[in-house]
Amino acid sequence: MTYEDFADKKIVLIADEAHNLSAETNSKLSKTEEDDRRNWENTVVRILNANSQKVNVLLEFTATARLEQEYPEILEKYKDKAIYRYDLKEYRLDGFSKDVRTLQINAPLMERALSAVIISQYRRKVAEKHKIALKPVVMFKANRVSIPKEGISKEHNPQIVVSSIFKDSFHKLISELGEKHLKQQTVIKNATLQKAFQFFNEQKISLADLVLEIKSDFAPEKCLTVDEDKDLEQKQILLNSLEDQNNEIRAIFATEKLNEGWDVLNLFDIVRLYNSRDAKSNKPGKTTVQEAQLIGRGARYYPFTLGEFTDAYRRKFDTDTQNELRILEQLYYHSVTNPRYIQELESVLVREGIMPSRTVQKEIKIKSDFKNSDFWKKGYIFLNSRKENLGKDVFALSDAKAEFDHNAEINIFQLPTREAIEKDLFVAGAGAGAGIKAKIEIRDF
Known part of the structure; x- marks a missing residue:
């Protein structure tokens, strides 16, 4: 097929991930990005303009349109072309996204990985308790596909984590998992982990039983590596069906392959395995921005109904902070304790609309005598x-289609007098102390 084949045809092009069509427009792309995308944008533009009558149509869809002031060329390109803007912020405010949280744990890498597994299993057991079908997925994100040419030193470098090496370490961790490893997790100072173990205790799930469940649920055959080139077709099928009941994948090992063109409703935990920053001039770096966009891909709400909550696709427990089901509405981005990095990441999450700009959690202590009262x-x-606003299309009084004119005849001088008082009235500009006495009657209307 050649460009000439489109010359006499009316074409409608539908472009998903359409930010890739701005390679020639965006002067801020790196050389690699520019090389990868220039031909794609040029191809689409040539097909769009192939018909001499200019009747072809291009419909673009993207979650990252880059319509900010820092991308003036793109902003200029789309200023008179955007049909509808429904970004992640509106999506979140309407309740269609998970509540994104960052979770920092100051612990070695494999202990952090186990923490994420425990929280994931906690989430699954909460869902089971309430008869909600859910198989939560954990993504373990490395920053290297293969070992660097210079090799890796014997001493662990937290800034470099190779996906394949971590995968082997993870399988070893799960195969050798014992009660002692879970007991070590119980002393980690993290509210979510503590809630998890409290829940296990209340549900009579022993550490021995939990070990068996984790070994079964996170066995090698239930983990998926997306960076290796073998069995690509089968891997793609598994990736695209993670929400299916017969798909038992619980963990995904990845680097950058899933940064675009992929999202899944039952992704609840993303574990950042490495500990590095690429900020410059106090601005988040490119890697941090990509990580925020990855979080956005996992932020879609996992739908379920429960009792009075009949809207399956919206969050239900934003104001019910003690409800154990909130864990089914939250996505955790796990990292080692690194406050500066988390601050940079959260600034991007707020800018992208994935996270609210003001989220303050405060612990309020209640007096013991009040907690013992019948009222408490x-x-x-x-x-x-909450009911639907039936007047959402009313923008002026005339739109309401209501009768506002009403005539009434009354003589205000015949209304009964409630009281009469004397007041000193001072007249402005009449000099100090100048005034008159007047009798003021206050009438009942």
Whole structure:
């Protein structure tokens, strides 16, 4: 097929991930990005313009349009072409996304990996308790596909983690997992981990039983490596069906292959295996921006209904902070304790609309005598139910189609007098102390 084949045809092009069509427009792309994408944008533009009557149509869809001031060329290109903008911020505010959280644990790499596995299993058991079908997935994200040419020193370098090496270490961790490893996790100071073990205890799930479950659920055949070139077709099938009941994949090992063109509803944990920063001039670096975009791909809400909550696709427990089901509405991005990096990442998440700009968690201590009162134990808090605003299309009084004119005849001088008082009235500009006395009648209207 050649470009000439399109000359006499009316074509509608539908472009997903359409930010890739701005390679020639965006002067801020790296040389590699420019080389990868220039031909693609040029090809689409040539097909679009192939018909001399200019009747072809191009519809673009993207979650990263780059319509910010820092991309002036792209902003200029689309300023009179954008049809509809529904970005991640609106998506989150409407309740269609997970509540994204960062989770920092100051522990060695494999202990952090185990923490993520425990939280994932906690999430699965909460869902089972409430008869919700859920198989949560954990992504372990490395920053190297293969060993660097200069090799890796015998001493662990936290800035470089090779996906294949971590995968082998992870399988070894799971195969040798014992109760002692879980006991070590119980002393880690993290609220979510503590809730998990409290839940296991309440549900009579012993550490021995938990070990057996984890060994079964995270066995090698239930883990998927996307960076290796073998069995690509089968891997693609598994990746695209992670939400299916017969798909038992619980863990994914990846570097950058899933940064674009992939999202999954039951991804709840992303573990950043390496510990590095690429910020420059106090601005988040390219890697941090890509990590934020990856989080956005896992932020779609996992739908479920429960009792009075009949809207499957929206968050239900934003204001019910103690509800154990909140864990089914949260995505955790795990990292080693690194406050500066987390600050940079969260600034990008806020900018992209994935995370709210002001989220403050405060612990409020209640006095013991109040907690022992009947009001605290048995009292009720009444909340208004939410109903659809039927006047959403009313923008002016005339749109409401209501009768506003009403005539009434009344003589205000015949209204009954409630009281009469005398007041000193001071007249402005009449000099100090100048005034008159007046009797003021206040009438009942």
